[in-house]
Amino acid sequence: MKLGLVGGGGRMGEAIKALHPAKDYPFADASKIDVVVDFSSPEGCVKALAFCRENGIPFVTGTTGIEDAQQAEIKATAADIAIVQSGNMSLGITVLKHLVATAAKSLEGFDIEILETHHRHKKDSPSGTALLLGEAAARARGTALSEAAHFGRHGRDEARKAEEIGFAVRRGGGVFGEHEVGFYADGETISLGHMALSRETFASGAIKAAEWVIGKPAGLYGMDDVLGLSR
Ligand SMILES: NC(=O)C1=CN([C@@H]2O[C@H](COP(=O)(O)OP(=O)(O)OC[C@H]3O[C@@H](n4cnc5c(N)ncnc54)[C@H](OP(=O)(O)O)[C@@H]3O)[C@@H](O)[C@H]2O)C=CC1
């Protein structure tokens, strides 16, 4: 597989290059690339997306912090090329998403709160993973995350609403990524969590996605598709 990498000089770019040889963006010759993998920034992602569309190259993106208009562009481009997009490329988070959906549906009336911790360099918050877990919980309860999300708590006169999904964020040190989804009732609580122990976890998922997407029909795919898990 001839892999083109956007963000090759960054933390994730280095992790991918440790596992698989890659050409760095900008690419000298599009005909020498089978698939583009992007871990850069929202701007880097949409630039690479346009390059892939022009050249008919499949695209894998793990970049987070994508705005609504940029997401609409990704969706529109998926009519022309095959794209894999996920805020977290690990097997563990892909499975956790299903566990969260099951719990959110079964634990009727439980309050849902999501806590995430990442390294001090991370720019976007909450993390893409926290948002995808929140989306899974919201969908399982028949609502949209845009309706249910409550980002941060501060003040003195605002009690929690029943349907809220709360997000709390911690930033510090070199933490690769920790996520906890808590379900709280009066008599009991349940907590589902994941801890990444290296960046290799995400990088190997992205390489699997890159191998999988080559030759696939145009469309927007997720890690569920790559790993053969039902959505
Ligand atoms: N889905 C997943 O599993 C994971 C997703 N991520 C996400 O991946 C992204 C990158 O993370 P990380 O590697 O830690 O970040 P870094 O800041 O370490 O690396 C980002 C890299 O992208 C480059 N870059 C930024 N903007 C552009 C642009 N417009 N065009 C070309 N290159 C650009 C940077 O270059 P320069 O320094 O010169 O600006 C840098 O080399 C983040 O959104 C993060 O949340 C991270 C881990 C796992």
Ligand SMILES: O=C(O)C1=N[C@H](C(=O)O)C[C@H](O)C1
């Ligand atoms: O920036 C990171 O490092 C990570 N970003 C992703 C996210 O926003 O969820 C995935 C992982 O948690 C690491």
